[in-house]
Amino acid sequence: MDLHDSPEDAAFRTEARHWLEANLTGEFAEARGLGRAGRQHQGRELRTAWERKLGADGWTCVGWPIEYGGRGAPVSQQVIWNEEYVRADAPARVNVMGEGLLGPTLIAYGTEEQKTRFLNPIRWGVELWCQGYSEPNAGSDLANVQTRAVRDGDEWVVTGQKVWTSYAQWSDWCFVVCRTDPEAPRHKGLSYLLVPMDQPGIEVRPIRQMTGTSEFNEVFFDGARTGADLVVGEVNDGWRVALATLAFERGVGLLGDVVGFRRELDHLLNIVRTSNRSHDPLLRERLADAWIRLYILRLNTLRSLTGVDGPVAPPQASISKLYWGSWHRDLGELAMDILGARAEVAEALPYDLTDLQRIFLFSRADTIYGGSNEIQRNIIGERVLGLPPEPKVDAVAKGAPIP
Numbered sequence: 001m002d003l004h005d006s007p008e009d010a011a012f013r014t015e016a017r018h019w020l021e022a023n024l025t026g027e028f029a030e031a032r033g034l035g036r037a038g039r040q041h042q043g044r045e046l047r048t049a050w051e052r053k054l055g056a057d058g059w060t061c062v063g064w065p066i067e068y069g070g071r072g073a074p075v076s077q078q079v080i081w082n083e084e085y086v087r088a089d090a091p092a093r094v095n096v097m098g099e100g101l102l103g104p105t106l107i108a109y110g111t112e113e114q115k116t117r118f119l120n121p122i123r124w125g126v127e128l129w130c131q132g133y134s135e136p137n138a139g140s141d142l143a144n145v146q147t148r149a150v151r152d153g154d155e156w157v158v159t160g161q162k163v164w165t166s167y168a169q170w171s172d173w174c175f176v177v178c179r180t181d182p183e184a185p186r187h188k189g190l191s192y193l194l195v196p197m198d199q200p201g202i203e204v205r206p207i208r209q210m211t212g213t214s215e216f217n218e219v220f221f222d223g224a225r226t227g228a229d230l231v232v233g234e235v236n237d238g239w240r241v242a243l244a245t246l247a248f249e250r251g252v253g254l255l256g257d258v259v260g261f262r263r264e265l266d267h268l269l270n271i272v273r274t275s276n277r278s279h280d281p282l283l284r285e286r287l288a289d290a291w292i293r294l295y296i297l298r299l300n301t302l303r304s305l306t307g308v309d310g311p312v313a314p315p316q317a318s319i320s321k322l323y324w325g326s327w328h329r330d331l332g333e334l335a336m337d338i339l340g341a342r343a344e345v346a347e348a349l350p351y352d353l354t355d356l357q358r359i360f361l362f363s364r365a366d367t368i369y370g371g372s373n374e375i376q377r378n379i380i381g382e383r384v385l386g387l388p389p390e391p392k393v394d395a396v397a398k399g400a401p402i403p
């Protein structure tokens with residue numbers, strides 16, 4: 001693998017860097033660094049205005065095909081854009097779900113009407129989306145979704161509860177996995193619906209997290225309505241569409257994260273260099289280990305993207321997700337160990353948490369969302385190492401022997 005930019009990629013990197021330098025100025029200078037881990041609530045209005053600025057200048061959805069308003073950028077340039085974006089300390093994006101998950105899913109499975117209706121507002125940053133998958137008894141076991149959708153004339157009527165729905169409180173639309181045929185086997189009776197959030201049948205209740213902020217929510221559907229034509233893919237074939245969305249979840253964005261992680265590690269290194277612990281051999285070993293693992297994360301992610309022109313294949317994506325989530329969690333723990341007793345005190349006023357404290361608290365979530373570490377290990381065990389598969393819930397319930 002050649003780790004250097006090709007001449008085209010180098011030109012693209014320069015263009016991206018110049019645009020970011022020229023535009024993270026004026027009113028947007030204040031947006032730098034907003035919305036990082038554990039601070040997702042920060043500067044929503046400014047970040048939404050920034051999203052629209054990105055959209056107006058063609059810097060959202062760079063990997064979408066040109067016919068849908070993207071730049072048709074190859075994977076290498078999508079990676080470069082993410083790296084340069086984080087390097088410039090640009091604010092966390094507000095429509096990750098729309099651009100990264102729903103958009104590619106609609107391009108692959110949507111009707112022409114759905115594409116015409118929804119893709120441009122995502123690209124322009126004027127309609128924000130959230131992901132309605134998880135329920136109290138359907139997280140890792142997503143096929144257990146119980147939220148029901150029933151046809152009523154030209155509409156679907158949705159009843160049930162979702163949980164952990166990130167950004168629901170700021171979203172205009174939600175892509176919801178619903179049960180449309182309760183008689184069919186678990187995976188076969190699901191549909192993928194697009195549901196408007198601003199209606200009487202939907203109640204969003206923010207969940208207060210240990211960072212003190214509320215990134216995600218409970219969402220209650222009580223007779224919520226959406227159009228009969230707003231099913232993506234076929235009715236009762238939502239499992240296939242839902243899995244396609246998940247496949248888009250991680251990939252090029254990881255390399256932007258690596259740049260952000262490096263900044264966090266450098267921050268820690270600076271603290272240690274200026275402290276009286278810089279000669280502590282155990283600490284030095286842990287810092288070197290963090291540096292090496294981060295380098296491996298970068299190389300492994302680059303390898304998983306090499307030759308790929310779409311979602312990364314599941315085993316590679318699982319390896320990256322497992323490594324990525326564990327690295328960040330461990331960095332948070334290392335930061336607290338370095339700070340020692342100071343880690344227990346809210347230093348910033350008014351009793352606000354510091355960046356490192358927020359990283360420590362929020363990174364616990366990194367090993368859960370997007371598929372927990374245990375689930376990634378199951379996938380790697382079964383699909384890469386060829387270990388015996390885990391017993392399937394349906395089969396065991398019907399009395400099949402555990403392999």
Ligand SMILES: Cc1cc2nc3c(=O)[nH]c(=O)nc-3n(C[C@H](O)[C@H](O)[C@H](O)COP(=O)(O)OP(=O)(O)OC[C@H]3O[C@@H](n4cnc5c(N)ncnc54)[C@H](O)[C@@H]3O)c2cc1C
Binds near residue numbers: 135137165368369
């Ligand atoms: C910050 C954050 C944001 C999120 N955002 C969204 C969102 O926007 N939309 C959305 O739909 N969901 C979202 N989620 C939910 C996320 O997808 C789920 O938390 C995740 O899938 C795990 O499901 P669960 O929480 O129900 O845990 P469970 O599935 O109940 O798992 C509990 C524990 O058991 C383990 N476990 C479960 N099954 C197995 C198994 N077969 N083998 C071994 N161990 C197992 C898990 O690893 C975990 O440790 C978010 C979660 C977090 C933390």
